[in-house]
Amino acid sequence: MLISIFSWVVGINHGMLFEKAFLESAAILILAFFKVRLVIMHFMEVGHAPTTLKLSCEAWVFVSCIGLIIMTGGQFQA
Amino acid sequence: MSTYEDNIPTVKDNKAADKAQEKHMPGDEMIWLFLLGDMACFSLFFCMFAYYRLDEIELFRQSQAQLDVNIGSINTLFLLCSSWLVVMALKAARKGLAKYASFSMAGAALFGTGFVILKTIEYQHKAALDIDYLSNNFYVFYYILTGMHYFHVVIGVPLLIYYAVSLYRSKNISQTDVDNLESGALYWHMVDLLWIIIFPLVYLIP
Numbered sequence: 001m002l003i004s005i006f007s008w009v010v011g012i013n014h015g016m017l018f019e020k021a022f023l024e025s026a027a028i029l030i031l032a033f034f035k036v037r038l039v040i041m042h043f044m045e046v047g048h049a050p051t052t053l054k055l056s057c058e059a060w061v062f063v064s065c066i067g068l069i070i071m072t073g074g075q076f077q078a
Numbered sequence: 079m080s081t082y083e084d085n086i087p088t089v090k091d092n093k094a095a096d097k098a099q100e101k102h103m104p105g106d107e108m109i110w111l112f113l114l115g116d117m118a119c120f121s122l123f124f125c126m127f128a129y130y131r132l133d134e135i136e137l138f139r140q141s142q143a144q145l146d147v148n149i150g151s152i153n154t155l156f157l158l159c160s161s162w163l164v165v166m167a168l169k170a171a172r173k174g175l176a177k178y179a180s181f182s183m184a185g186a187a188l189f190g191t192g193f194v195i196l197k198t199i200e201y202q203h204k205a206a207l208d209i210d211y212l213s214n215n216f217y218v219f220y221y222i223l224t225g226m227h228y229f230h231v232v233i234g235v236p237l238l239i240y241y242a243v244s245l246y247r248s249k250n251i252s253q254t255d256v257d258n259l260e261s262g263a264l265y266w267h268m269v270d271l272l273w274i275i276i277f278p279l280v281y282l283i284p
Contacts, residue, residue: 021284024283024284025283025284028278028282028283029278029279029283031278032274032275032277032278032279033275035271035274036271036274036275039161039267039270039271039274040267040271042165043161043162043164043165043267043270044104044263044264044267044268045102045104046104048101048102049101049102049103049104050101050103053103053110056114057114060114060117060118060121063121064121064124064275067121067124067125067128068124068125068128068279071125071128071129071131071132072128072131072283
């Protein structure tokens with residue numbers, strides 16, 4: 001809940017967190033995927049699930065997060 | 079020939095049994111196949127959004143500035159509260175507290191309805207500004223991502239209402255009821271987590 005409110009404030013005041021847009025985008029996405037992981041592990045009870053399911057979910061979070069950070073950061077590298 | 083000592087469970091055996099008991103698969107294999115497939119599809123759309131954003135960064139930024147961050151943030155809080163109430167409902171159902179579970183589920187449905195109302199208002203604002211899914215590439219993805227998610231919520235809310243009503247009417251909760259409830263809860267949590275990514279990706283990132 002607190003992370004959501006923090007993201008809300010950062011979203012309204014661009015440049016508040018980091019001056020560079022790439023770093024701000026990365027920070028916002030990492031916070032979002034951290035929240036997603038919390039939902040998966042605690043709300044969806046995957047934390048106590050068999051290893052295969054746990055690993056599948058962790059892999060989805062990790063790959064999606066890294067993929068999006070790289071792709072949203074691409075414009076600043078070019 | 080086995081001796082009496084062989085049949086006495088050792089500390090190691092007990093630990094293994096405890097560990098096996100601790101591991102609980104929420105829902106069944108079919109619901110997970112559906113959820114992970116759906117999540118993978120959304121991931122592809124997220125990556126496509128980021129890819130097209132690379133080519134037209136200024137257009138995407140200008141279009142993003144027309145979105146209402148406040149409505150999006152309130153919707154995030156609505157879905158988080160809704161998801162939390164579903165967790166409470168499931169816990170209550172496991173303990174056999176049907177009425178408590180029913181009220182929690184009704185609360186979750188109420189927050190879900192709030193999301194639908196706010197999202198509909200947002201779509202109406204866009205329509206009033208003559209913005210539709212063909213306006214530009216940003217809005218193509220905006221309507222695909224938020225539209226598909228909206229569709230998921232519109233399916234989920236009646237499901238939550240159905241659970242709330244059936245829990246209210248039931249006198250005792252069977253294991254099958256709990257299993258069904260688990261599957262519905264998983265679906266609703268997936269709807270929540272997808273919005274947790276869509277919102278920053280489409281509304282927030284600079």
